[in-house]
Amino acid sequence: MPTYEFKCIKCGKTFSLQMSFSEFDLKKAIACPYCKSEDIKRVFSNFTAVTSRKS
Numbered sequence: 001m002p003t004y005e006f007k008c009i010k011c012g013k014t015f016s017l018q019m020s021f022s023e024f025d026l027k028k029a030i031a032c033p034y035c036k037s038e039d040i041k042r043v044f045s046n047f048t049a050v051t052s053r054k055s
């Protein structure tokens with residue numbers, strides 16, 4: 001199961017969540033585990049870089 005990393009805009013903390021592609025596809029609200037804010041953004045760490053672009 002892939003791990004997605006997120007950063008909370010509100011408190012600035014980063015956290016990672018494991019979820020399946022189908023779960024992620026549902027775009028359900030993801031809340032910061034620290035402050036419960038849903039104002040978060042996805043961050044891409046080097047080991048989870050999944051880009052479909054081919055050079």
Ligand SMILES: [Zn+2]
Nearest residue numbers: 008011032035
């Ligand atoms: Zn937060």
